[in-house]
Amino acid sequence: MTAASLARPAEPVDRLLSPDELEAALRDIGARRYHNLHPFHRLLHDGQLDKDQVRAWALNRYYYQAMIPVKDATLLARLPDAALRRIWRQRIVDHDGDHEGDGGIERWLKLAEGVGFDRDYVLSTTGILSATRFSVEAYVHFVGERSLLEAIASSLTEMFSPTIISERVSGMLKNYDFITRETLSYFDKRLTQAPRDADFALDYVKRHATTPELQAQALAALRFKCSVLWTQLDALYFAYVAPGMIPPDAWRPGEGLRAGAGA
Numbered sequence: 105m106t107a108a109s110l111a112r113p114a115e116p117v118d119r120l121l122s123p124d125e126l127e128a129a130l131r132d133i134g135a136r137r138y139h140n141l142h143p144f145h146r147l148l149h150d151g152q153l154d155k156d157q158v159r160a161w162a163l164n165r166y167y168y169q170a171m172i173p174v175k176d177a178t179l180l181a182r183l184p185d186a187a188l189r190r191i192w193r194q195r196i197v198d199h200d201g202d203h204e205g206d207g208g209i210e211r212w213l214k215l216a217e218g219v220g221f222d223r224d225y226v227l228s229t230t231g232i233l234s235a236t237r238f239s240v241e242a243y244v245h246f247v248g249e250r251s252l253l254e255a256i257a258s259s260l261t262e263m264f265s266p267t268i269i270s271e272r273v274s275g276m277l278k279n280y281d282f283i284t285r286e287t288l289s290y291f292d293k294r295l296t297q298a299p300r301d302a303d304f305a306l307d308y309v310k311r312h313a314t315t316p317e318l319q320a321q322a323l324a325a326l327r328f329k330c331s332v333l334w335t336q337l338d339a340l341y342f343a344y345v346a347p348g349m350i351p352p353d354a355w356r357p358g359e360g361l362r363a364g365a366g367a
Contacts, residue, residue, distance in 0.1 A: 151279020218287035220365030231355030235339035
């Protein structure tokens with residue numbers, strides 16, 4: 105069984121939706137399933153986590169960020185049209201940067217360092233939860249193995265990201281004295297990058313999902329991606345909020361920190 109086969113089968117759409125109806129159905133998935141609704145995120149944004157719990161989030165989320173350009177390169181290699189490739193490759197540049205020290209991955213490393221981690225420890229990914237690794241890699245496999253329509257539709261969680269970014273930045277700056285604007289600089293560019301990328305992907309899906317079956321596949325792909333994000337927070341919650349649930353191979357408070365980082 106491949107990782108992509110873990111996605112639930114598409115629920116049938118009983119008639120062809122208009123482009124506007126399809127968009128409304130996609131947005132409804134986000135309203136009900138996007139991970140801003142997860143209890144872990146509510147705790148994070150409301151200042152209810154301690155420093156080590158925030159560290160666990162930053163460490164595990166790094167793996168997702170680091171694999172996004174891998175996912176996008178997988179999709180890029182499948183695009184048959186040069187114009188589409190030129191548009192999609194910007195996503196890789198956004199995360200990898202144009203040069204050393206640039207890009208979204210670098211800014212996430214700065215976030216992880218800002219909460220106390222040693223850079224090399226974060227890069228090693230040795231402390232991430234197995235569930236983090238499994239869910240992120242399932243997403244990469246999904247994009248490589250499903251249709252282009254499904255692969256592109258799965259990226260549409262970016263339609264909902266400006267809301268969670270605004271909540272996250274304002275909440276964390278307000279509630280955690282160890283968080284600074286510089287620590288959260290990753291999110292500054294995402295406020296413009298994510299809507300740009302979402303607009304392109306949404307237009308692609310609305311133009312190419314031309315049958316009830318294809319529309320059902322696009323909707324299922326977005327539900328799958330929401331589950332990928334939700335599952336990562338499930339893992340964080342049960343490992344670091346529920347007492348005594350940290351798996352034996354995962355990061356434990358005090359490990360991998362810079363000298364003098366402390367609690």
